[in-house]
Amino acid sequence: GGSFLVWTVAFQLVLCVTGVYGESTKACKLSPESPSERKVLEQLAPLVGKNFTAETKNANESYKYVFQLCGNAGGVKNAGLIQVDTKQAQNPTVIGKYTSTQAIGGSDWVMLIYRDGESYTSHCNKEKRKAIVMISCVRNIEAGKLEVVLEDRERQEDCFYLFEMDSSAVCPAIESKLSTGSIILIIGFCLLAVYLVGGFLYQRLIVGAKGMEQFPNYAFWVEFGNLAADGCDFVCRSRNREESPAYRGVATEGVQEEPEERDDHLLPM
Incomplete structure (x- = not known):
């Protein structure tokens, strides 16, 4: 009864503390591990655990893309970004894995790179696919819509898929202007x-x-x-609190009147 509920709550708290339930970017593997890149990834923690989708359509092709930060995109193990052919019933194509991540940060943007995707069949000298996601600062949007910019595969090597999205997670902190x-x-x-x-x-x-x-x-x-x-x-x-004795008035009390001197005896008789 009550004791079982207490133990259940305690167990869930332990799981949260240990990070089982917590959203973290630790699942992304950097090779080699870099403190500066890890710090850039930590900025993106609010995006962890969410699937972001985008679609492209033309006369011949129709694709859906699913991106997840440091998590299994579309449920595909180790896949950070996948491509789904909506016209043909095929397995998703892994464009990049979060187990091979690179993160480059600027003042108000982050470039996230997923490498080691599935190899091209006929393009780019059959090299492995690579996804680049440009995340730009927009303060009033926690996580914007994923947009497909281009797939650059008309080269011999270093081909890539380019995506972009907006998020307040990469915005710099607002500094106080008060002294x-x-x-x-x-x-x-x-x-x-x-x-x-x-x-x-x-x-x-x-x-x-x-x-x-x-x-x-x-x-x-x-x-x-x-x-x-x-x-x-x-x-x-500036006034002196005690006046100089030279300016004091002469007291009249206690002064005996001198008898009037008479000089009548000096006059000639």
């Missing part, structure tokens, strides 16, 4: 807003404060404001 200072200011304003709103709600709902006392740490900020004002007054004002 470090702007980011710090935004973070600071956000923290201040959280402090004010959270403190206000706490004072009002928990403490039961009213009026200005709802402001968080009201007593501290009042004292801080007074200290800041005193500091500004002390630093910024």
Whole structure:
């Protein structure tokens, strides 16, 4: 019952962690293995596990192509891209295998190459087929439609099938245009807003404060404001806080009046 369900969920989680259910590009084999090419392949991880199809028709031929990234296209083992003749009941032709992959990346594109396809019967000196898939950046499309560009087989060697599709998976990351200072200011304003709103709600709902006392740490900020004002007054004002004694008024209290000097005795009699 319940224990069986728990073990089932746990087993599925283990499978996801180990990559059995996870979508990965590790199935693609690079020869030789290259860290730079592996990194390019990892960009395409959102496309793993999906079949992409395209068709070509003319008076004599009608073909369907199936492409899959690092997976069996159309269910054909090791086939990354296959060709199906829709007019004749034939087995699919393997154009390229994901067990022989090459990945070349640019700023907004990836060229995926599958080699070791089935050999030509009469063209290209009977060499093995090769598929090239050009994946270009389009930000609003996760995985676009597969398009057939051409099959270049009118040469003696190095023939190829060329396909193209659009995907946001190969688009470069959008870099932030904000400077470090702007980011710090935004973070600071956000923290201040959280402090004010959270403190206000706490004072009002928990403490039961009213009026200005709802402001968080009201007593501290009042004292801080007074200290800041005193500091500004002390630093910024040019007036001396104590006037020089030379300019003080003469106090009248406590001063005894001198008796008026009379000089009448100096006058001649």
